[in-house]
Amino acid sequence: MTEYEIIADPKEYGxxxxxxxxxxxxxxxxxxxxxQWAQEVGAFATRxxxxxxxxxxxxxxxxxxxxxxxxPASLKTLKIQLFKINDALDTSISMVNKLECDIVPCITEKN
Incomplete structure (x- = not known):
């Protein structure tokens, strides 16, 4: 069974x-x-x-x-909200990609 290590640096996440x-x-x-976190991630997936x-x-x-x-104001509002949704998705995807890189298989020393 593979062991994993979370190497996320809090400074990189602010x-x-x-x-x-x-x-x-x-x-x-x-x-x-x-x-608990597996259930939370499942809730993310559902949402x-x-x-x-x-x-x-x-x-x-x-x-x-x-x-x-x-x-015109309603149409502009729709467009702005769609841009906000897109920006939130971009931020979320970037964060997940970064977290994926911060979960790595453990390297065990062999003598």
């Missing part, structure tokens, strides 16, 4: 103040916390699936033939 005073020695990730469904519905509506009327 949260070093949250971990001040914690010792730097490796510890085991407690099973109850792993279970992302819901977002995907909503985005697909919006795409279908926008690509459809039905007339769409709007005030």
């Amino acid at each position: 949260i070093e103040k949250l971990v001040d005073g914690l010792n730097g020695s490796p510890i085991e990730f407690p099973p109850e916390e792993r279970t 992302l699936n819901e977002l995907s469904d909503k985005a697909t519905s919006l795409q279908t509506w926008l690509a459809g033939d039905a007339a769409i009327k709007s005030t």
Whole structure:
């Protein structure tokens, strides 16, 4: 079974103040916390699936033939909100990619 190590540097995530005073020695990730975080990540996945469904519905509506009327201010508001959603997704994807790089197989020394 492969062992993994989380090597995330709090400074790279801008949260070093949250971990001040914690010792730097490796510890085991407690099973109850792993279970809790696995459930949280499962909830993230569910919410992302819901977002995907909503985005697909919006795409279908926008690509459809039905007339769409709007005030210029409402149309601008829609566009700004879509840009905000896109920016949040970009930030989230970048963060996940970085975290994936910070979870690595342990290298054990062999004598």
